[in-house]
Amino acid sequence: MTTETSAYHQRVAQQKRAAILRAATRLFLESGYDRTSLARIAVAAEVSKATLFKQFPTKSALFDAIVTASWQAGDGTEEQPPTGDLRAGLTTIGRRYVALLTRPDMADLFRIVIAELPRFPELGEAQFSRGKMPYFESVRRYLEAEREAGTIVLADADRAATQFLGMISNYVFWPKLLLPAWAPEAAAVERVIEEAVRLMEAGYRKEPAGPGAA
Numbered sequence: 001m002t003t004e005t006s007a008y009h010q011r012v013a014q015q016k017r018a019a020i021l022r023a024a025t026r027l028f029l030e031s032g033y034d035r036t037s038l039a040r041i042a043v044a045a046e047v048s049k050a051t052l053f054k055q056f057p058t059k060s061a062l063f064d065a066i067v068t069a070s071w072q073a074g075d076g077t078e079e080q081p082p083t084g085d086l087r088a089g090l091t092t093i094g095r096r097y098v099a100l101l102t103r104p105d106m107a108d109l110f111r112i113v114i115a116e117l118p119r120f121p122e123l124g125e126a127q128f129s130r131g132k133m134p135y136f137e138s139v140r141r142y143l144e145a146e147r148e149a150g151t152i153v154l155a156d157a158d159r160a161a162t163q164f165l166g167m168i169s170n171y172v173f174w175p176k177l178l179l180p181a182w183a184p185e186a187a188a189v190e191r192v193i194e195e196a197v198r199l200m201e202a203g204y205r206k207e208p209a210g211p212g213a214a
Contacts, residue, residue: 017055019045019186021069024025029108033063033116033123064126070105080142083149086205087197093139094168095141100135101173110177114164136198152204160204167196 019076023044026038038059040051056062078096081089100106109131113123122173147154154160176182184192 004197012035013055013120016045016051020047020052020055020062021066025066025105028063028066028112031060033059033112033120038062056109060122060126063123063197064130066105067071067109067131069124070103071135080145083142083145084151086146086151086201088202089142089146090164090191090197095165096197097135097165097168098172098189098193101169107176107180108175114177134166151206153206154177160200163203164196167199168192170211 020131024036024041027041027044036059038052038056039049041062042049047054050138056065081092083089109127113127141155143152143154143157143160147150147157172184172189
């Protein structure tokens with residue numbers, strides 16, 4: 001098999017995978033996780049059942065893949081902000097987080113998990129361990145890097161990351177689960193990010209040594 005042929009097959013496989021993920025997300029939302037079969041997803045995605053089972057042998061594996069893809073910031077290539085400027089770094093993270101939370105499929109996925117959680121607790125585990133936690137870990141690592149750089153005084157990176165992300169999500173995301181039309185203006189969202197950054201600076205930024213310091 002030539003390199004060109006191999007690349008073609010890989011491209012086709014990626015396209016089919018994307019079609020499966022789109023169809024599954026739509027059907028899960030419309031009919032619920034329990035009432036959506038893999039066979040029905042294959043029909044909606046216009047792929048064979050063999051193709052679907054090759055990519056996703058179980059429905060839970062398919063849901064895990066949807067969650068993982070939805071929590072990837074942007075195109076998945078964003079690097080951790082450089083250390084040394086806490087305000088700039090947190091502002092970048094805050095804006096990325098808003099872009100992530102305001103994706104149309106993010107609130108939809110949470111609604112699926114909440115609706116099906118009593119019967120399928122594994123959906124909550126997937127949302128937490130494959131989605132939220134990897135993103136949370138990336139923010140925690142950034143804060144720890146700032147601590148190592150001497151920019152901030154930080155006793156508990158987990159708590160600090162929770163505080164920062166919570167200040168943003170409590171305004172941008174959580175109201176949307178109860179109010180589908182919730183869509184704050186861009187200027188209001190930017191103010192929320194700025195205020196969250198200022199509070200983090202006030203609480204954690206390392207103050208320069210005074211004249212009498214050793």
